Amino acid sequence: MDKVISPKEAAGMVNDGDTLLVGGFGLSGSPLSLIDEIVEADVKNLTVVSNNLGEEGRGLGRLLKKKQLKKAIGSFFTTNREAVRAWADKELEIELIPQGTLAESLRAGGAGIPAYYTRTAVGTDLAEGKEERSFEGEKYILEKAIKGEVSLVKAVKADKLGNLYYHKTAMNFNPEVATAGNIVIAEVDEIVEPGEISPGDIHTPHLYVDYLVVNDRYVKEGGRYVEKNA
Amino acid sequence: MDKVISPKEAAGMVNDGDTLLVGGFGLSGSPLSLIDEIVEADVKNLTVVSNNLGEEGRGLGRLLKKKQLKKAIGSFFTTNREAVRAWADKELEIELIPQGTLAESLRAGGAGIPAYYTRTAVGTDLAEGKEERSFEGEKYILEKAIKGEVSLVKAVKADKLGNLYYHKTAMNFNPEVATAGNIVIAEVDEIVEPGEISPGDIHTPHLYVDYLVVNDRYVKEGGRYVEKNA
Amino acid sequence: MSKKMLKEERVQIAKRVAEEFETGDIINLGVGIPTMIPDFLGGKEVYLHSENGLLGIGPTPPEEEIDMDLISASKQPITMSPGASLFSSSDSFAMIRGSHVDAAVLGALQVDETGRLANWAVPGKSILGVGGAMDLVAGAKKIILSLTHQSKDGTPKLVAELTYPNSGLRKADMVVTEKGVFRFIDETMYLVEIDENITVEELRKITDAHFEVSSDLKTMNQ
Amino acid sequence: MSKKMLKEERVQIAKRVAEEFETGDIINLGVGIPTMIPDFLGGKEVYLHSENGLLGIGPTPPEEEIDMDLISASKQPITMSPGASLFSSSDSFAMIRGSHVDAAVLGALQVDETGRLANWAVPGKSILGVGGAMDLVAGAKKIILSLTHQSKDGTPKLVAELTYPNSGLRKADMVVTEKGVFRFIDETMYLVEIDENITVEELRKITDAHFEVSSDLKTMNQ
Numbered sequence: 001m002d003k004v005i006s007p008k009e010a011a012g013m014v015n016d017g018d019t020l021l022v023g024g025f026g027l028s029g030s031p032l033s034l035i036d037e038i039v040e041a042d043v044k045n046l047t048v049v050s051n052n053l054g055e056e057g058r059g060l061g062r063l064l065k066k067k068q069l070k071k072a073i074g075s076f077f078t079t080n081r082e083a084v085r086a087w088a089d090k091e092l093e094i095e096l097i098p099q100g101t102l103a104e105s106l107r108a109g110g111a112g113i114p115a116y117y118t119r120t121a122v123g124t125d126l127a128e129g130k131e132e133r134s135f136e137g138e139k140y141i142l143e144k145a146i147k148g149e150v151s152l153v154k155a156v157k158a159d160k161l162g163n164l165y166y167h168k169t170a171m172n173f174n175p176e177v178a179t180a181g182n183i184v185i186a187e188v189d190e191i192v193e194p195g196e197i198s199p200g201d202i203h204t205p206h207l208y209v210d211y212l213v214v215n216d217r218y219v220k221e222g223g224r225y226v227e228k229n230a
Numbered sequence: 231m232d233k234v235i236s237p238k239e240a241a242g243m244v245n246d247g248d249t250l251l252v253g254g255f256g257l258s259g260s261p262l263s264l265i266d267e268i269v270e271a272d273v274k275n276l277t278v279v280s281n282n283l284g285e286e287g288r289g290l291g292r293l294l295k296k297k298q299l300k301k302a303i304g305s306f307f308t309t310n311r312e313a314v315r316a317w318a319d320k321e322l323e324i325e326l327i328p329q330g331t332l333a334e335s336l337r338a339g340g341a342g343i344p345a346y347y348t349r350t351a352v353g354t355d356l357a358e359g360k361e362e363r364s365f366e367g368e369k370y371i372l373e374k375a376i377k378g379e380v381s382l383v384k385a386v387k388a389d390k391l392g393n394l395y396y397h398k399t400a401m402n403f404n405p406e407v408a409t410a411g412n413i414v415i416a417e418v419d420e421i422v423e424p425g426e427i428s429p430g431d432i433h434t435p436h437l438y439v440d441y442l443v444v445n446d447r448y449v450k451e452g453g454r455y456v457e458k459n460a
Numbered sequence: 461m462s463k464k465m466l467k468e469e470r471v472q473i474a475k476r477v478a479e480e481f482e483t484g485d486i487i488n489l490g491v492g493i494p495t496m497i498p499d500f501l502g503g504k505e506v507y508l509h510s511e512n513g514l515l516g517i518g519p520t521p522p523e524e525e526i527d528m529d530l531i532s533a534s535k536q537p538i539t540m541s542p543g544a545s546l547f548s549s550s551d552s553f554a555m556i557r558g559s560h561v562d563a564a565v566l567g568a569l570q571v572d573e574t575g576r577l578a579n580w581a582v583p584g585k586s587i588l589g590v591g592g593a594m595d596l597v598a599g600a601k602k603i604i605l606s607l608t609h610q611s612k613d614g615t616p617k618l619v620a621e622l623t624y625p626n627s628g629l630r631k632a633d634m635v636v637t638e639k640g641v642f643r644f645i646d647e648t649m650y651l652v653e654i655d656e657n658i659t660v661e662e663l664r665k666i667t668d669a670h671f672e673v674s675s676d677l678k679t680m681n682q
Numbered sequence: 683m684s685k686k687m688l689k690e691e692r693v694q695i696a697k698r699v700a701e702e703f704e705t706g707d708i709i710n711l712g713v714g715i716p717t718m719i720p721d722f723l724g725g726k727e728v729y730l731h732s733e734n735g736l737l738g739i740g741p742t743p744p745e746e747e748i749d750m751d752l753i754s755a756s757k758q759p760i761t762m763s764p765g766a767s768l769f770s771s772s773d774s775f776a777m778i779r780g781s782h783v784d785a786a787v788l789g790a791l792q793v794d795e796t797g798r799l800a801n802w803a804v805p806g807k808s809i810l811g812v813g814g815a816m817d818l819v820a821g822a823k824k825i826i827l828s829l830t831h832q833s834k835d836g837t838p839k840l841v842a843e844l845t846y847p848n849s850g851l852r853k854a855d856m857v858v859t860e861k862g863v864f865r866f867i868d869e870t871m872y873l874v875e876i877d878e879n880i881t882v883e884e885l886r887k888i889t890d891a892h893f894e895v896s897s898d899l900k901t902m903n904q
Contacts, residue, residue, distance in 0.1 A: 025771075026753075026757050028757075029751065075811070075812055075813050075814070076810075076811040076812065076813045077810040078810045083810065084808055087808060087810060088808060094810055096809060096812050097812075098812050098816040098817050099733065099771070099775065099813050099814040099817060100814060101817070102771075103771035103772040103774070103775050104343070104772050104776075108346070110560075111334075111553075111557055111558045112348070112557030112598075112599055113334070113346050114347050114365035115346070115347050115365060116338070116345070116346035116347070117343060117344050117345050118342070118343060118820075119342065119850075119851075120817045120821070120850070123848065123851040124847065124849060125803070135344035135345060136344070138344075139851065144365075159543055161543040163543055163545060167751050168429075168736075168749065168752040169732070169734050169735045169768065171735055171769070172770065173771045174770070175772075179554065179558060179560070193542075194542040194543030195542030195543055199540050199545050200398075200546050201430065205515045205545040205555070206507070206515070207486045207507065207515060207555060207560050207561070208560060222748070223749040223750050223751075255512045255513075255531075256531075256535050257528070258512075258529050258531055259529065281549075305589070305590055305592070306588075306591045308589030313588065317586060317588060326589070326590050328590055328591075328592065328593070328594040329511065329553065329592040330511070330549075330553030330556055330592060331553075331594075333552070334550055334553060334557075337550040337776070339780075340780045340782075341776035342778075342779030342780040342821055348557060349557070349628075349630075350557060350628070351594045351598070352628060354594060354628055355587065356594065390765075391729075393765055397529045398530040398546055399512050399514055399546065400529035401513055401546060401548055402512050402513050402549050403548070403549045405548040405550075406550050409776065409780060423764075424765030429736075429738070429768045430768050432768075435737045435767040435769065435777070436729070436765065436767075437708045437777060452526070453525075453537070454526075
C-alpha cells in the first residue's frame with residue numbers, strides 16, 4: 001500500500017481535456033511542484049477548478065501561460081492580468097462562482113450531494129440560468145456539485161497511509177478538493193510514519209488520498225515558497 | 231464577554247414547546263448535566279432532535295421518563311424500551327431519519343443551506359412524502375435543513391471565548407448541533423484561557439457558542455461518566 | 461440448533477467475508493456477524509470505518525483502558541490503530557455518502573433474488589430505528605450481506621421478493637451465509653461457493669430466491 | 683484632491699465604522715478601507731473572521747515573522763490572536779452563509795436608496811472576480827458599507843438606482859462615507875450623521891440617492 005509516487009508519475013495521470021480540481025488560495029496551499037510537472041508534461045485543453053489561477057507566471061498561472069488551459073472555474077481572476085488578457089482574447093473560458101459556493105460545491109461533490117440550495121448570488125448576474133426556489137418565503141438558487149478527474153492538493157505533512165495535515169491558512173480549499181476528484185494526489189513537504197500525526201490533527205483522512213508526491217522543487221524561505229534552484 | 235452561566239440559568243432558556251438539538255451518540259458526548267437540569271426545570275412539550283434518546287432513564291431518557299417530550303427526531307430509538315413503549319402508547323411522536331441525513335441536515339441548518347439532495351433512503355418508507363428528483367440518471371430525495379430554538383452540546387474542554395474541544399468519538403453530532411440552534415449552550419468539563427487550546431485543535435469555533443456551563447453533576451470514572459453523588 | 465453450532469456458522473460467515481478484502485480497503489462493519497470479521501483478516505491491513513466518527517478501529521481495549529468516549533457505532537469500546545483519524549458525524553457520513561468507503565458489510569433480514577435488501581424494519585412492528593443502514597446501502601462502493609441462511613424458525617431469508625421494507629434502491633453485490641456465497645450479476649443471483657455439507661438441491665429447498673449455479677462453483681472456505 | 687486628504691477621508695470612514703462594534707462581535711472586513719478599522723477599535727475586543735479559514739486575526743507580523751501560509755483574505759500576512767481557530771473554506775463559508783458573522787464591512791461601487799448594493803463588477807468590463815462578496819452580502823447578519831462618497835471624477839456612489847450589477851437581493855444596513863452616515867429603515871435611507879464641514883443641502887448635491895434626514899441628526903465622529 002505504498003501511495004508515494006514520483007511527480008512525473010503523478011503528472012502522467014492527467015489527460016488532455018481533464019478537469020483538475022486544485023487546492024490553494026492564491027499561491028498559499030497550492031501544489032506548486034505538481035503544477036510545474038504538469039506544465040512539463042504538456043497535456044492540454046484542461047479545465048481547472050480553483051479559487052484563483054495562482055499568480056501571473058506562478059503556480060496555476062504557468063498552465064495558463066503555456067496555453068494548457070481551456071477553462072478556469074473559480075471566484076477571483078481579476079488580479080491575474082494574463083488571465084484577463086487570455087479571456088479577452090477568447091483563449092480562455094472563465095466561469096465565475098462565488099467563493100463560498102465554490103467551496104460548498106466541491107464539498108458536495110465529495111459528499112455524494114448532487115445539488116443544494118443557497119441564497120448566495122440570488123438575483124445577480126451569476127444566478128443566470130440557475131433554478132430559483134423559495135423556502136419559507138426566501139429565495140434560493142440551486143447549485144450543483146463540482147467533481148473532477150484529478151484533484152491536486154498541497155499539505156505540509158502526510159503519513160505513509162496518506163493522512164494529511166495542512167499548515168495554518170494554507171488549508172483553505174484543500175480539504176474539499178481532496179474529496180471531489182476521481183484520483184486524488186497530494187503534494188507534501190514531508191512524509192512521516194502512521195501515528196506520528198495524532199488522530200485529532202488529521203485534516204484529510206487517508207481514505208481520500210490515492211497518491212502522495214514529495215514537493216521536490218520548492219523550499220520555504222522567509223515564510224515563502226521559493227524555487228530551489230532559482 | 232463572559233459566556234459562563236450556571237446550569238440553572240441555562241435550563242431557564244428552554245421554553246415549553248421548544249425544539250432542542252442535542253449532541254451525543256447514545257450517552258457519549260451527551261450534555262448530561264444540562265439535561266438533568268432541564269428535567270428539574272419542568273418544561274414540557276419539547277421536541278428533541280438527537281441520534282438517540284440516551285438510554286433508558288439516562289441522559290435524554292430522563293426527559294422521556296418525566297414525560298417532557300412531545301416528539302423525538304433521530305435515527306435509532308429501538309434499544310430504548312421506554313421510547314418504544316411511549317410511542318406505542320401514543321405518548322411520544324417519533325420521526326425517523328437516517329443517521330447520515332440527520333447529521334447533514336443539522337449541518338445544513340447551521341450553514342444556511344435550506345435543502346439538499348441525497349440518495350439515502352430513496353425508494354424506502356422513510357422517503358414517503360419527500361420530493362424525488364433525478365440528477366444524471368440517478369434518483370435522489372430532497373432533505374430539508376434542521377434547526378432548533380436551543381442547541382445543547384457536550385465538549386470536554388472550552389476556552390473562555392467559547393471555543394470547544396471534543397474528546398475522541400464523543401465529538402459525533404456535537405459540531406453540527408453547535409451550528410444549528412438559535413441559542414447554543416455548551417456543557418464542558420473544564421474551562422481554560424484563550425490560547426490554551428491551539429488554533430488547529432479547536433473543533434467548534436467560539437462564534438457558534440453563546441453560553442458555557444460547567445458539568446457539575448458527572449465525573450468520569452473507569453472511562454464512564456457517573457453521577458457524582460450516586 | 462445448539463448455541464455452539466450457531467457460533468460456528470457465524471464464524472464460517474465472518475471468515476468467508478474476510479477473504480473478500482484486500483490490503484488498503486476501507487471497510488464499514490455493521491453490528492452482529494460483521495463485528496467478528498477483524499479476527500479473520502490474517503495479515504491483510506484494512507482500515508475500519510466507524511460511522512460515529514473514526515477511521516482506524518484498533519483492537520478491543522483491556523477493561524482498565526476502556527473509554528466510553530472512544531466507541532464503535534455498535535457502542536462498544538474500541539482503540540485507535542496507528543494512523544487513525546477522528547471526525548464529526550457529518551464528515552463521517554460524507555465519506556459514506558460520497559462513496560469513499562470500499563465496502564459495507566451489513567446484516568440483512570431479507571435479500572431478494574435481484575440483490576435488493578431489507579435490514580431495518582419488520583412489517584407490523586414499530587419502525588423506530590434505522591441508524592446508518594440506509595446511508596451505507598446508498599453510499600458504500602460495495603455492499604456485502606452477511607447473514608444466516610434462514611431465520612431461527614427456518615424461514616428463508618433469500619427470497620423471491622421482499623416482504624420486509626427495503627433499505628434503498630441500491631442492490632447488494634454479494635451475500636454470504638453459512639451455506640454458500642452468492643454474487644449478483646445483472647440482477648441475477650449466482651451461487652459461486654457452497655458449504656461442503658450441503659448439495660445444491662438441498663440448498664434450493666431452504667432458499668426462496670431463484671439462483672443460478674456458477675459454472676465455476678467452488679466449495680466454501682477452502 | 684491630494685493623497686493626504688484621501689488618507690484622511692479613509693481614516694474618517696474607518697473610525698466611524700469602528701464605533702459600530704461591541705465587544706464580542708464577529709466581523710468580516712473586506713479589502714480597502716475596512717482593513718484600516720482594527721486600528722480604531724480602542725479597547726473593544728472583537729473577533730476578525732477571514733474567509734480563507736481563520737477566526738481571530740491578530741496584528742500584522744514584523745517582516746521576520748511573516749508566513750505567507752498565514753494570510754488574510756486580502757492575501758496579506760497576519761498573525762493569530764489568542765483563541766484563534768483555523769478551518770477549511772467550506773467551514774468558513776458555512777459561518778458566513780449560516781449568519782454566524784455579526785457584521786461584514788464591505789466596500790461598494792454603488793448603493794441605491796433602498797440599500798441594494800453593487801460591489802463586484804463594472805458594466806462593460808470583464809467580469810472576472812467576485813471572491814466572497816456575494817456570500818457575505820447574502821449571509822452576514824449586518825452589512826455595513828464603507829466607501830468614499832463619490833468616485834474620483836465626482837460621480838455619486840449613492841444612487842437612486844443601481845447602474846452596476848448588483849451583489850444580491852440582500853440590502854445594506856448602513857453606509858458610512860467621509861461625508862456622512864446613513865441607515866436604512868424600511869428601505870428608506872436616513873442621514874443620521876453628517877460631517878462637520880458640509881451642510882445637508884451640499885450633501886444632497888453630491889448624492890444621487892434620495893435620503894431623509896433623521897430628526898436626530900448628529901455630527902459625525904464627535
